[in-house]
Amino acid sequence: MRKTKKIAVLGLLTAIALTIFMIEAQIPPVVPVPGVKLGLSNIVTVFTVFTMGPGAGVAVLACRVFLGAVFAGNFSTILYSASGGALAILVTIGLRKILKDNQLWAAGCLGAIAHSIGQMIAAIAITRTLGLLVYLPVMIVISIFTGLFTGLCAQYLVKRGGKLWKTIFK
Numbered sequence: 001m002r003k004t005k006k007i008a009v010l011g012l013l014t015a016i017a018l019t020i021f022m023i024e025a026q027i028p029p030v031v032p033v034p035g036v037k038l039g040l041s042n043i044v045t046v047f048t049v050f051t052m053g054p055g056a057g058v059a060v061l062a063c064r065v066f067l068g069a070v071f072a073g074n075f076s077t078i079l080y081s082a083s084g085g086a087l088a089i090l091v092t093i094g095l096r097k098i099l100k101d102n103q104l105w106a107a108g109c110l111g112a113i114a115h116s117i118g119q120m121i122a123a124i125a126i127t128r129t130l131g132l133l134v135y136l137p138v139m140i141v142i143s144i145f146t147g148l149f150t151g152l153c154a155q156y157l158v159k160r161g162g163k164l165w166k167t168i169f170k
Helices: 003-025 042-052 054-072 075-096 101-127 130-161 163-168
Strands: none
Touching (some): 042 054, 042 075
16 A cells, blocks of 8 residues: 555545544443453554554554544543553454454454553553452443453454455555
8 A cells, every 4th residue: 555545535534533533432331340341443443453453453442542632622531542442452452363353342342451451551550550450340340341342343443355455555
């Protein structure tokens, strides 16, 4: 893929992820646990890692985390989003080598669990409150369900696009 085309595609994917993130920010919390969201913008991140590669996935995630903090007006959340996102993207990239196109749901689940663990590490480091670990089992259970949904959505997109993605991402 030519450099200009790749930048344009990454910009488009980032814009889609950011739009989903901003819309999701307007949805009231599904459960009364701090920091729990559906993580719908992660559909784009998983999709990007599996169609364009690890570097592209990291770029989309990093831009979305930074711009999401800027546009949401809550820059302090960047620490939680970045730590969770970093751990999640590392897991997703690692799984890229071993999962097939019909197993992306697993990347969604494991990435979401890693995201929760990363957020918890950041929260404990910032607050110096080890007692926050009490929330981790609840966050992991919720992550399994939300990650399954986002992983299945990414899987559907990857499989549905098939040859189209190969044409676009050449």
